[in-house]
Amino acid sequence: MFNAVSALDHRTFAGDVTIREDGLRGMISLRGDMSLAKLKSVCTSLTGVAFPAQGQANSDGAQGLAWMSPDEVLVMVAHDAVDDALAKIAKALKGQHHLAVNVSDARAVLIVEGPYVRDVIAKLAPVDLHPDAFGPGSFRRSRLGQVAAAFWMRDDQSVAVICFRSVADYAFDLLKAAAQGGPVGHFPDS
Amino acid sequence: MSTRLARTGRFINKSKPVAFSFNGRNLKGVAGDTLASALLANDQMLVGRSFKYHRPRGVIASGAEEPNGLVNLGKGESFEPNARVTTTELFEGLTATSQNHFPSLEFDVGAINTHLSRFLPAGFYYKMFMFPAPFWKHVYEPFIRKSAGLGKAPKQRDENTYEHFNIEADVLVIGGGIAGLAAALAAGQSGARTVVMEQTAHWGGRAPVDGAVIDGKPAEDWIAETLAALSEMPNVTLRTRCMGAGVYDHGFVLGYERVSDHAPQPGGLKHRLWRVRAKQVVTATGAIERPLSFATNDLPGVVLASAVRDYVVNFGVSLGDRTVVVTNNDDAYRTAITLKEAGLEVPAIIDARTEANGELPQKARALGIRVETGKGIASVKGGKRVTGVAICAQAGEGAVLEEISCDCVAMSGGWSPIVHLWSHCGGKLNWDADQAMFRPDLDRAPTGADGLPFVTAAGVANGHLFTAEGIADGFAAGRAAAKVTGHSQKAGQAPMGEDAAEDPLEPVWLMPQGASYKLRSKAWLDFQNDVKVSDVQLAAQEGFESVEHAKRYTTLGMATDQGKISNINGLAILADQLGAEIPAVGTTTFRPPYTPISMASIAGPAQRDLFQPVRKTPMSGWHTANGAFYEPVGQWRRPYAYLRGSETVHEAVNREVVNARTNTGLLDASTLGKLIVSGPDAGKFLDMMYTNMMSTLPVGKCRYGLMCTENGFLSDDGVVARIDDNTWLCHTTTGGAERIHAWMEDWLQCEWWDWQVYVANVTEQLAQVAVVGPNARKLLESLGGMDLSKEALPFMQWADGTLGSFDARVYRISFSGELSYEIAVPASQGRAFWDKLLEAGEAFGIMPYGTEALHIMRAEKGLIMIGDETDGTIIPQDLNLQWALSKKKEDYLGKRAHLRSHMADPNRWKLVGLETLDGSVLPDGAYAIADGVNANGQGNTQGRVTSTYFSPTLKKGIAMGLVHKGPDRMGEVISFTNIGGEPIKARIVDPVFYDKDGEKQNV
DSSP states (O other): OTTOOOSSTTOEEOSSSEEEEOOOOEEEEEESOTTOHHHHHHHHHHHSSOOOOTTBEEEETTEEEEEEETTEEEEEEOGGGHHHHHHHHHHHTTTSOOEEEEOGGGEEEEEEESTTHHHHHHTTSOSOOOTTTOOTTBEEEEEETTEEEEEEEEETTEEEEEEEGGGHHHHHHHHHHHHHTOOOSOSTTO | OOEEOSSOOSSOEEEEEEEEEETTEEEEEEETOBHHHHHHHTTOOEEEEOTTTOOEEEOOOSSTTOSSOEEEESOGGGOEEEEETTTOBOOTTEEEEEOSOSBOSSSBGGGHHHHTGGGSOTTHHHHHSSSSHHHIIIIIHHHHHHHOOSSOOOOSOOOOEEEEEEEEEEEEEEOOBHHHHHHHHHHHHTTOOEEEEOSSSOSBTTHHHHTOEETTEEHHHHHHHHHHHHHTOTTEEEESSEEEEEEEGGGEEEEEEESSTTSOOTTSEEEEEEEEEEEEEEEOOOEEEOOOOOBTTTSTTEEEHHHHHHHHHHHOEESOSBEEEEESSSTTHHHHHHHHHTTOBOOOEEESSSOOOSHHHHHHHHTTOOEEETEEEEEEEESSSEEEEEEEETTSSOOOOEEEEOSEEEEEOOEEEOOHHHHHTTOOEEEETTTTEEEEOGGGOOBOTTSSBOEEEOGGGGTOOSHHHHHHHHHHHHHHHHHHTTOOOOOOOOOOEEOOOOOOOOOOSSSSTTOOHHHHTTBEEETTTTEEHHHHHHHHHTTOOSHHHHHHHHTTTOSTTTTTTTHHHHHHHHHHHHTOOHHHHOOOOOOSOSSOOOHHHHHTTOSGGGSSOOBOOTTHHHHHHTTEEEEEETTEEEEEEEOOTTOOHHHHHHHHHHHHHHSEEEEEOTTSEEEEEESTTHHHHHHHHBSSOOTTOOTTBEEEEEEEOTTSOEEEEEEEEEEETTEEEEEEOGGGHHHHHHHHHHIIIIIOTTSOOEEEEOGGGEEEEEEESTTHHHHHHHHOSSOOSTTTSOTTBEEEEEETTEEEEEEOOOSSSSSEEEEEEEGGGHHHHHHHHHHHHGGGTEEEOOHHHHHHHHHHTTOOOTTTTOSSSOOGGGGTOGGGSOSSOSOOTTTTGGGSTTTTOTTSEEEEEEEETTSOOOOTTOEEEEEEEOTTSOEEEEEEEEEEEEETTTTEEEEEEEEETGGGGTTOEEEEOOTTSOOEEEEEEOSOOSOTTOTTTOO
């Protein structure tokens, strides 16, 4: 839709580690019984990725699934595909207690990429980012500085961060400051 | 004279001069110097004045324990007070000034205090400044503030940046001496993820200075080989200039890395705070040498024996040409030997012990050094600098036997293991009488969540003062720690250490042991806070027998060095005075950080624009560009009013109110909390959360609801909309969104976990705009797409549709008393929608308004505001909201609490409107005055103002307040307090001041 703008409208910081706001992304918060085959299959068919294990996110471009809690999964689709996805979920889970709600615009997605991306995140989040503990596909709901954030490793040099839309400015500037602080030289592959 | 020696030191590079300045004097040091060694190389022995008596003070140590050498470092944006010269690495252009003196370091007026010391005994401040009470504020405090305080507070904002770094580790080794390196080697070889932190710039600790031999090689060679081996291990991180600052519960450890203190870059990263979650911590933190307590032991030139040889060996600096060594142990003989071998004079070694025949004393004698056993120092001679020592019998009372001229005294009272980090989280200590020191009791280690130890002390820090035991202990500690974390790959052989055999020391807490009062009152324990042997003895006499009380009474160990060199000596004096054993007196508590860390490192990135997250709505950019005067609401910034031209905030607010009541107002209401509550049991759940009935709300309709805590107090309010059979949307206050979401989750997860309800916070998914005023409908209908007529969308209903080109949910609700709609659109469309409304509203006199206009309009309508009319002690009945308390429901949160006698008391203050007789505005928070006084002699009260405004609509002051039996007293005039003026008379009236019949909104 021509009226729709993401929180930071694709703002970019270019450095050894780059940060860019990834624009609008469709996100559905789905709560329900995660063991249900119907639930898993609608999620995987909407996104084309495997259903994630605890602490994991599977993504393919803008589509993906992230494990949020024992009764919640985040379903990521194209921003203009949310209504259709909600309808498919409602159909698949008809008669089953669940909540599927569009949270696309409540969030911002920031992509952090570069050789010391682990350091940048570890400066802000109390999470073990050692490659032995946090590899591609690993996902955490934690915090960045003073705000809630979730993030996952896309590949060894790329992390996707989701934060609330209202604090996207703060999160972007915080990541930028962490990137500008340079590498720490602690993690083996950084 | 202190000076640079011809032979070079281990750490310095004489071919690289470094220019710096001290108190405006331009001086030269060399690369590798600390500020202390550079000052000493320039014969600048005097570095500061003491805290209380302003006594001249010189460097006493060579490391983190230094109490005297604190300076102001840098200027302006790089200014830093209390920098310790012994741990400040020299860099080109360093500027330092000494502290705590007036007018100059060399001539200090405050030094008169030393002659007044008879009148400044222990507890002086407590005794002197008690009475009369008003003197404290006007006389004593300003005086003390002026005379106290070492460093100055910075005047300019710090130019540097700081950061945190969060990691986890299997084994964290604190201390990079030989025991720490051995521990790291063992842990690393075992396969554990290992981190080693060393506070200085150099590995190996003091082993190379003390001539240790490891695996048959000089310590220096072993250290280099071990570092090379550790560097090859991908599972090991080595970090210098990184101090283990504190050990906390659950294996949390703070490491304070001084990233660029040694090579500052304007605006660059200065400190990094490592926040480590370690499974096991090995504290290999070494030991601190103790001073000896003899008269005038605080004169510049009286230095710890180990520091004297550190300066010679590491920095090529001698502290004097003639050094007298005074000791109670063999280790200090190393200093004499080092000095002699460097070509310096050692007129005598004064050994308090009656015999000294160990390997080192024999070597000293063989070098031709005179050794006097059974002797002590009666006093040190000199003013601002040592000129000699008076020798006496240690067993006597201080009769002078001989005076020896010298310009340096190297003293050693034995060693105290650094048990701070072991103790931070509860590690206990034992008194080792043979070595006269407290050392960790490994059977009483700090324990983690599993009840098992997570800290091990190792090496010297564990009481193993000799190389062989120390390095073996370090290796064993590293291996054991790795094993606990599940890593037990085969480690190599433990290193073998050796050094000179030493005879036992003899504890000496006072020199001479029978020192007179005159000598004791000049024998310093705490050099920074000026606490002497006589002060601790006085404290004991006056009944401060607990070590914690004596500490606070005398200020022993309370200075910025936290008593690193004074605590053990002080408590030994206390024990002696009390006739108790040292372990019975015990130590004071060791608290983090080990040495002070910068406040900025704790803040990390939270400075300047990142100090606090500021939440922004999709329309925030427009607000800022259009004169918004913001107010904080939680972490949001909401426009209080939009200023136009030169108008004041008050004028802007009045304009906004009048325009909304006559044309159209626009409010960014996006910050209001929006919670989706859904599920088969959602109606039942909301009936518990709200005081009124929500389960019966028909789909498509809205209802105003109240939420109470289980104690009955009003907690939040808002409009609830029924979306479908299973789903409600609950609006909360702006500040309540996260709190009420958590409140709902709390009840669902902990109490009613079997109810089928899900809650989602969609506050930020939606941008919400209130369109308010007589032209509101016309404006919205001009956008097209939805029928918003009175018939199609009556008051307190909502509808979904497309308004113009926007996906909209329109609520017909009003918080202003005007015809009003709130429209929610997806946040991504929020700004475009706002812009569209402004454009289309031009024809309808549209004007955005801020939170103050919102508050005034609701007050004109007598509508309450959570946080104004409520403060956590108010129940709905106080606000005449009985109509919202369901009588049909069996239960809801707060229902039973409302039955308590105090809640049902007819004497509670209740909400009324208030109108001043003269039309003025009542002061916010003013109390209604009642007759008489209470038990405390204070005037009685009968109510208070909760909201008060100038109403631009009515052109007079209006207020709401809580008044005793208020609703029964309509028309009565009561008086309100008015600070600095006469009480103000106001009439009790109906709180609805405007459009009582609701005709304006019902069109």
